[in-house]
Amino acid sequence: MPEFVSGNAVIGQSGGPTAVINQSLVGLVEGLQAGLATSGKVKRILGMRHGVRGLVKEGEGGLVDLAAIDTAKLEAIAATPSAALGSTRDKPDDAYCERILDGCRRNDIRYFFYIGGNDSADTCRIVSEKAAAARYELRCFHVPKTIDNDLLENDHTPGFPSAARYVALAHMGDALDNASLGGIKINVVMGRNAGFLTAAAALARGAATDGAAPADRPAPHLIYLPEVPFSTDAFLADVEAVYAQLGRCQIAVSEGIRDETGAEIGPKLMRSDERDAHGNVQLSGSDALGDGLADFVKKGLTPAGGKAPRVRADTFGYLQRCWPYTSPVDVEEARAVGRHAAELAAKGDASASVIMVRTSNAPDAYRSECRRADLAAVARRTRHMPAEFIAGSNDVTQAFHAYCLPLVGDLPKMERL
Amino acid sequence: MPEFVSGNAVIGQSGGPTAVINQSLVGLVEGLQAGLATSGKVKRILGMRHGVRGLVKEGEGGLVDLAAIDTAKLEAIAATPSAALGSTRDKPDDAYCERILDGCRRNDIRYFFYIGGNDSADTCRIVSEKAAAARYELRCFHVPKTIDNDLLENDHTPGFPSAARYVALAHMGDALDNASLGGIKINVVMGRNAGFLTAAAALARGAATDGAAPADRPAPHLIYLPEVPFSTDAFLADVEAVYAQLGRCQIAVSEGIRDETGAEIGPKLMRSDERDAHGNVQLSGSDALGDGLADFVKKGLTPAGGKAPRVRADTFGYLQRCWPYTSPVDVEEARAVGRHAAELAAKGDASASVIMVRTSNAPDAYRSECRRADLAAVARRTRHMPAEFIAGSNDVTQAFHAYCLPLVGDLPKMERL
Numbered sequence: 001m002p003e004f005v006s007g008n009a010v011i012g013q014s015g016g017p018t019a020v021i022n023q024s025l026v027g028l029v030e031g032l033q034a035g036l037a038t039s040g041k042v043k044r045i046l047g048m049r050h051g052v053r054g055l056v057k058e059g060e061g062g063l064v065d066l067a068a069i070d071t072a073k074l075e076a077i078a079a080t081p082s083a084a085l086g087s088t089r090d091k092p093d094d095a096y097c098e099r100i101l102d103g104c105r106r107n108d109i110r111y112f113f114y115i116g117g118n119d120s121a122d123t124c125r126i127v128s129e130k131a132a133a134a135r136y137e138l139r140c141f142h143v144p145k146t147i148d149n150d151l152l153e154n155d156h157t158p159g160f161p162s163a164a165r166y167v168a169l170a171h172m173g174d175a176l177d178n179a180s181l182g183g184i185k186i187n188v189v190m191g192r193n194a195g196f197l198t199a200a201a202a203l204a205r206g207a208a209t210d211g212a213a214p215a216d217r218p219a220p221h222l223i224y225l226p227e228v229p230f231s232t233d234a235f236l237a238d239v240e241a242v243y244a245q246l247g248r249c250q251i252a253v254s255e256g257i258r259d260e261t262g263a264e265i266g267p268k269l270m271r272s273d274e275r276d277a278h279g280n281v282q283l284s285g286s287d288a289l290g291d292g293l294a295d296f297v298k299k300g301l302t303p304a305g306g307k308a309p310r311v312r313a314d315t316f317g318y319l320q321r322c323w324p325y326t327s328p329v330d331v332e333e334a335r336a337v338g339r340h341a342a343e344l345a346a347k348g349d350a351s352a353s354v355i356m357v358r359t360s361n362a363p364d365a366y367r368s369e370c371r372r373a374d375l376a377a378v379a380r381r382t383r384h385m386p387a388e389f390i391a392g393s394n395d396v397t398q399a400f401h402a403y404c405l406p407l408v409g410d411l412p413k414m415e416r417l
Numbered sequence: 418m419p420e421f422v423s424g425n426a427v428i429g430q431s432g433g434p435t436a437v438i439n440q441s442l443v444g445l446v447e448g449l450q451a452g453l454a455t456s457g458k459v460k461r462i463l464g465m466r467h468g469v470r471g472l473v474k475e476g477e478g479g480l481v482d483l484a485a486i487d488t489a490k491l492e493a494i495a496a497t498p499s500a501a502l503g504s505t506r507d508k509p510d511d512a513y514c515e516r517i518l519d520g521c522r523r524n525d526i527r528y529f530f531y532i533g534g535n536d537s538a539d540t541c542r543i544v545s546e547k548a549a550a551a552r553y554e555l556r557c558f559h560v561p562k563t564i565d566n567d568l569l570e571n572d573h574t575p576g577f578p579s580a581a582r583y584v585a586l587a588h589m590g591d592a593l594d595n596a597s598l599g600g601i602k603i604n605v606v607m608g609r610n611a612g613f614l615t616a617a618a619a620l621a622r623g624a625a626t627d628g629a630a631p632a633d634r635p636a637p638h639l640i641y642l643p644e645v646p647f648s649t650d651a652f653l654a655d656v657e658a659v660y661a662q663l664g665r666c667q668i669a670v671s672e673g674i675r676d677e678t679g680a681e682i683g684p685k686l687m688r689s690d691e692r693d694a695h696g697n698v699q700l701s702g703s704d705a706l707g708d709g710l711a712d713f714v715k716k717g718l719t720p721a722g723g724k725a726p727r728v729r730a731d732t733f734g735y736l737q738r739c740w741p742y743t744s745p746v747d748v749e750e751a752r753a754v755g756r757h758a759a760e761l762a763a764k765g766d767a768s769a770s771v772i773m774v775r776t777s778n779a780p781d782a783y784r785s786e787c788r789r790a791d792l793a794a795v796a797r798r799t800r801h802m803p804a805e806f807i808a809g810s811n812d813v814t815q816a817f818h819a820y821c822l823p824l825v826g827d828l829p830k831m832e833r834l
Binding site for chain 2: 086
């Protein structure tokens with residue numbers, strides 16, 4: 001087998017940033033510097049500005065020299081949330097991937113690393129196939145990243161543990177706020193297709209509550225996932241039962257909840273007089289679902305001629321993915337997946353997606369490893385909450401609790417009178 | 418002067434909870450146990466469930482015995498956010514205060530402590546005056562608490578530093594998220610009448626930027642306070658200028674912004690077809706302002722026939738006041754104000770509001786003290802951002818930065834390429 005040609009390496013970050021995505025970037029730089037750059041296989045280590053946009057851009061400014069950054073600065077960047085190189089929402093199609101390949105040719109790139117979700121894995125796959133067809137020697141690696149935790153083959157994905165930690169901490173504090181003033185509190189959590197992040201709210205309880213009736217669970221009393229068809233009637237009945245018994249109710253709901261036909265719930269809750277001049281439902285922002293559910297509950301639970309209950313909704317928004325304090329496990333693993341991609345490249349792998357595998361979940365002995373999967377096994381498709389993590393229509397199981405708890409780091413102890 | 422009678426002490430928590438309000442509760446219990454309880458002046462230390470509601474309630478369950486709680490549990494409660502006794506939004510009028518006085522008589526209460534904002538100070542004032550008029554010996558103390566930081570006589574109020582820390586951290590992470598994907602990001606911060614908490618977003622910049630043009634400031638580029646009349650036209654021009662230059666713009670805006678007539682901005686931004694059947698503007702939840710501003714900016718900055726800019730809004734909501742991680746200065750001061758109230762009572766003060774005074778703001782030598790003020794000096798009225806903290810129509814000054822920075826604790830360093 002002839003020797004693989006030497007050339008430059010390029011690294012990009014794509015999609016919604018996470019709090020630890022720069023750990024993967026720095027892990028890649030470290031891994032390349034320790035391996036392929038030392039052996040002379042990799043000449044320059046370049047970063048793409050705003051993902052593949054930086055590579056397809058003609059002229060100056062799309063690529064930066066990452067090897068020129070000193071270790072102290074790299075470490076500081078690793079500890080900083082959000083994509084230091086900038087990110088992009090572009091999902092390259094065939095023609096776009098052709099331009100990516102042109103960018104590789106133009107810049108003598110022989111190693112292509114893309115940190116992102118299933119779309120990024122797909123970009124790697126297409127580019128890799130195009131390069132092979134064109135007999136341009138190029139090695140393509142996908143490094144996993146997404147707070148949604150929805151990549152196939154992965155036990156979990158870097159970015160998720162820190163976001164899950166934020167969601168758990170938020171529900172811990174908010175549960176006490178709700179208890180102190182009473183009423184119904186709805187928290188809308190990110191994750192349009194997969195419910196892992198919403199499910200992480202359950203960690204706020206301090207213990208698994210599999211099988212307990214909603215009012216007997218510590219808050220959050222109710223958890224609604226996109227994997228479970230959402231019925232507004234059942235929801236109202238659930239909330240009413242908890243509120244009647246406790247005078248309060250904390251609810252975690254995924255932004256992606258859908259009814260049994262797959263239709264999103266937010267628009268269903270908007271009243272008909274909130275349509276625009278063209279008759280379209282007005283969904284002006286990400287807060288529509290929270291406000292819609294709050295309105296719906298308030299109306300549904302106000303007795304005829306009686307006082308409306310206190311109902312509040314918060315939509316957690318972007319802070320979930322960029323909060324500066326992270327999960328220690330996440331920090332370590334996000335660095336490791338980057339380093340592992342460089343190692344796979346050094347070992348001669350032609351293309352792969354790095355995956356996270358859990359090797360031990362014994363109490364106080366959580367361990368994980370990086371391994372490889374084919375790009376096609378991760379590309380495009382979405383992983384959902386498995387059945388064993390879902391308890392009925394409004395909760396998660398002990399199995400989910402055991403799965404998620406080791407990822408988020410120590411949680412503070414909340415004491416009550 | 419005849420000796421003051423001995424009897425029971427009662428403590429309550431009122432209004433929106435904070436992350437450190439239980440420090441004040443525990444400080445009071447400690448202070449009473451070290452002083453008046455030791456000397457026999459205070460027999461029982463009682464807690465009111467849900468503020469004065471617990472005291473006016475007939476029968477069981479409205480009061481709890483705080484002296485029965487061991488020190489380890491008290492410390493754990495102190496470190497837990499939100500009101501452990503429960504809170505209330507009741508703002509007692511004259512008749513309600515009469516019932517509070519009855520509750521004191523019924524429970525042999527001679528020391529009344531209320532942790533809260535200016536309404537709680539006013540409750541203390543009215544109850545104190547009623548007791549004097551009725552010749553019922555009662556000493557009444559207000560202990561300051563509010564994330565809004567809007568109490569007169571106080572340099573700042575317990576609860577504000579931790580909330581300010583949350584707002585600063587949120588803007589730090591979110592600024593990087595905004596930089597990585599570009600576009601316009603609007604963050605709506607709590608504080609309906611006072612802009613201190615919104616202003617704390619400026620700490621995310623790492624340094625004061627007094628006098629810099631918006632696009633030359635690190636994010637947040639624009640800060641809008643309720644103290645400064647808000648013009649939608651000027652706002653759009655501000656955003657457009659930053660966005661044109663940087664391709665992004667991060668904005669911190671108070672939920673309480675008003676136009677020059679004092680009218681709230683949220684309803685002004687709602688379109689006419691979003692009125693209900695009675696013609697009333699629909700403001701379904703707390704997110705209306707953020708969504709309204711986002712819509713307004715998107716429309717205003719979309720070129721004719723061109724592509725709309727990416728505009729997103731987050732409404733920070735309740736997490737600002739209940740996030741489990743706090744400012745160390747806030748923890749210490751919230752404990753101190755509680756202890757100080759017990760000490761004032763032990764020294765024979767008949768009624769007072771504890772106030773926070775800054776005694777040193779030398780670099781790395783911030784110091785504060787608790788002192789007393791008359792209840793009437795704090796009751797009811799609202800403190801606003803002073804003129805020297807406000808820079809033009811969309812920023813805060815170096816003086817605000819110097820004021821706020823020592824309160825929030827160390828902030829992480831963010832590094833960029």
